[in-house]
Amino acid sequence: MTATTRPAVPALAPPATAPAAHRARRAARRRRLTACGVLMAPFFVLLLTVFLIPVGTAVYLSFYSDDQPGLGFGPERTVFVGLRSYAAVLTDPTFLGGLGTVALYCLIYIPLMVAGALALALLLDSGAARLRAFAQLGLFLPHAVPGIIAALIWLYLYTPGISPVIDLFARADITVDFLGVHTVLPSIVNIALWSNLGYNMVVFYAALQAVPREVIEASVVDGAGPVRTALQVKTPLVRASIVMVAIFTLIWALQLFTEPMLLSQSSPMISSRFSPSMYIYDAAFNRTNYSLAAAASVVLLACTVALSYGVTRFTGRADAAEEAR
Amino acid sequence: MRTRLLGRLTVNTVVAVSVLYTLLPVLWLLLAATKDRDALFSSDLLSFSDFSFGQNLGDLFAMDGGLYGRWYLNSLLYAVLGAAVGALVSVACGYAFDKYRFRHKEKLFGLVLAAVMVPQTVLALPLYLMASEAGLVNTFWAVFVPVLFNPFGVYLGRIFSRGYVPDEVLEAARVDGAGELTTYVRVALRMLGPGLVTVFLFQLTAIWNNFFLPMVMLSDQDLYPVSLGLYQWNSSASVSPEYYPVVIMGSLLAVVPLILAFVLLQRFWRSGLTAGAVK
Numbered sequence: 376m377t378a379t380t381r382p383a384v385p386a387l388a389p390p391a392t393a394p395a396a397h398r399a400r401r402a403a404r405r406r407r408l409t410a411c412g413v414l415m416a417p418f419f420v421l422l423l424t425v426f427l428i429p430v431g432t433a434v435y436l437s438f439y440s441d442d443q444p445g446l447g448f449g450p451e452r453t454v455f456v457g458l459r460s461y462a463a464v465l466t467d468p469t470f471l472g473g474l475g476t477v478a479l480y481c482l483i484y485i486p487l488m489v490a491g492a493l494a495l496a497l498l499l500d501s502g503a504a505r506l507r508a509f510a511q512l513g514l515f516l517p518h519a520v521p522g523i524i525a526a527l528i529w530l531y532l533y534t535p536g537i538s539p540v541i542d543l544f545a546r547a548d549i550t551v552d553f554l555g556v557h558t559v560l561p562s563i564v565n566i567a568l569w570s571n572l573g574y575n576m577v578v579f580y581a582a583l584q585a586v587p588r589e590v591i592e593a594s595v596v597d598g599a600g601p602v603r604t605a606l607q608v609k610t611p612l613v614r615a616s617i618v619m620v621a622i623f624t625l626i627w628a629l630q631l632f633t634e635p636m637l638l639s640q641s642s643p644m645i646s647s648r649f650s651p652s653m654y655i656y657d658a659a660f661n662r663t664n665y666s667l668a669a670a671a672s673v674v675l676l677a678c679t680v681a682l683s684y685g686v687t688r689f690t691g692r693a694d695a696a697e698e699a700r
Numbered sequence: 701m702r703t704r705l706l707g708r709l710t711v712n713t714v715v716a717v718s719v720l721y722t723l724l725p726v727l728w729l730l731l732a733a734t735k736d737r738d739a740l741f742s743s744d745l746l747s748f749s750d751f752s753f754g755q756n757l758g759d760l761f762a763m764d765g766g767l768y769g770r771w772y773l774n775s776l777l778y779a780v781l782g783a784a785v786g787a788l789v790s791v792a793c794g795y796a797f798d799k800y801r802f803r804h805k806e807k808l809f810g811l812v813l814a815a816v817m818v819p820q821t822v823l824a825l826p827l828y829l830m831a832s833e834a835g836l837v838n839t840f841w842a843v844f845v846p847v848l849f850n851p852f853g854v855y856l857g858r859i860f861s862r863g864y865v866p867d868e869v870l871e872a873a874r875v876d877g878a879g880e881l882t883t884y885v886r887v888a889l890r891m892l893g894p895g896l897v898t899v900f901l902f903q904l905t906a907i908w909n910n911f912f913l914p915m916v917m918l919s920d921q922d923l924y925p926v927s928l929g930l931y932q933w934n935s936s937a938s939v940s941p942e943y944y945p946v947v948i949m950g951s952l953l954a955v956v957p958l959i960l961a962f963v964l965l966q967r968f969w970r971s972g973l974t975a976g977a978v979k
Binding site: 409413432517518523651 | 715792799821826846880881905911912931935
């Protein structure tokens with residue numbers, strides 16, 4: 376019995392017996408899997424060393440602590456302390472305060488960002504805007520400014536004496552303190568918004584460009600005005616992008632570190648434990664309390680995963696409801 | 701007709717105001733870089749009577765024994781080399797995810813996507829402890845290796861591979877008897893070019909922006925990237941104001957490479973954003 380009738384075997388292959396063809400196929404498959412392994416290996420080595428092991432280490436550290444028995448004499452030893460570090464973190468008012476600060480920050484920042492970027496993308500997509508390419512480039516420019524430098528620029532624009540903004544307000548007899556108790560959080564929101572608005576606008580704009588023109592023409596024929604077309608026809612069609620932008624914005628917002636860290640150099644309103652990330656840094660590198668820092672890290676990680684999952688589930692359900700209608 | 705005109709006016713006003721909002725701070729940085737310390741504090745931005753751009757530039761590279769030039773080279777090395785290696789690693793992995801079949805593939809891909817979610821601040825302490833165990837704290841490698849890891853690049857790599865490399869091409873190469881890896885290097889990688897550039901650019905930006913990791917890992921000023929160096933100089937500025945003009949000039953120069961990269965590689969990253977947005 377020969378295998379030459381099989382279409383899978385190339386016509387030029389020499390006639391082979393069934394086991395030989397089988398063997399050849401297996402060899403080909405093995406070759407492919409080897410190649411696949413070689414191509415994937417570098418990434419997965421990195422995944423293991425700079426991601427899985429560190430996450431595992433963080434979890435491990437959060438359950439253990441360095442204790443010095445007998446009044447600090449004798450050798451240091453690592454002991455299992457169970458949930459003690461978690462209890463310490465979750466009852467620490469400075470950590471809870473930091474969580475609250477970031478929650479408030481997210482509540483202000485994320486809606487502003489998503490709505491602002493989407494609105495700008497819709498305006499640029501509407502056809503009414505002039506100089507579209509220039510506007511896009513201008514809006515995108517802050518993305519090329521590193522976070523720490525964006526924070527530096529705005530810090531100077533918030534600093535009395537240097538800032539032309541404060542100077543302008545002063546000429547109108549208005550005193551503003553951008554780094555005061557109630558203004559420091561909005562000031563940070565402003566920095567983040569400035570940095571990322573244009574980038575997300577480009578993401579939305581790209582998605583809007585992919586909307587079939589017939590759909591929009593149909594809605595115009597139906598008598599919908601430009602505003603209704605934008606909000607009721609285009610916006611639902613780019614929902615996937617909106618979800619993606621919201622999740623990425625959320626993940627980044629929860630890590631809030633660079634901007635408050637820099638502003639804390641000039642504002643007494645920002646403590647060294649202003650946000651959870653700053654709390655982790657402070658616990659690990661100023662107080663060298665590794666188990667506390669690790670427990671705080673795990674809590675922050677859990678919050679991030681839970682919230683991202685929540686956003687996906689929530690929007691997934693909304694999608695299902697939309698389709699059921 | 702009148703409402704339409706009004707609509708157009710509103711649209712253009714809103715867009716113009718937004719563009720001013722994004723452009724003016726950068727313009728301020730440019731103008732402030734031309735001022736000496738006294739002019740900086742007099743808030744008189746538009747008078748060019750005391751134009752000291754060259755003076756500031758000289759001061760910047762002379763400050764603290766020319767540390768800034770050192771930082772700049774470090775940043776370039778971390779970012780360009782790191783992004784190049786990182787992009788190659790991620791795209792190869794994404795390509796393999798797209799073109800090969802094996803068991804539990806989608807679960808493994810889920811793990812890669814989950815890695816996107818994990819905050820850097822969570823990884824920093826364990827990474828620091830691991831690096832200190834390996835004797836790598838305060839070395840080039842402590843900052844260079846972790847930034848190579850880019851799970852989002854794998855995601856993009858898979859999408860680009862599906863879009864740019866038709867399966868028929870691989871089949872044809874196999875029939876010709878070419879090895880799998882040879883095919884990848886000689887055929888697929890060339891087709892993946894635009895995707896590779898996009899991933900490179902995203903990673904270049906991320907590494908150039910990187911601040912937390914160097915801050916944790918490095919204590920030797922000679923190894924600092926620009927971001928950390930300027931942070932440190934700015935903290936000195938409140939005590940010794942002669943740092944203000946150099947910090948401003950240093951910030952201006954630190955913005956240049958990314959703007960250049962984005963302008964030069966414009967047509968690539970636009971396609972990359974689209975791929976990321978539509979899926």
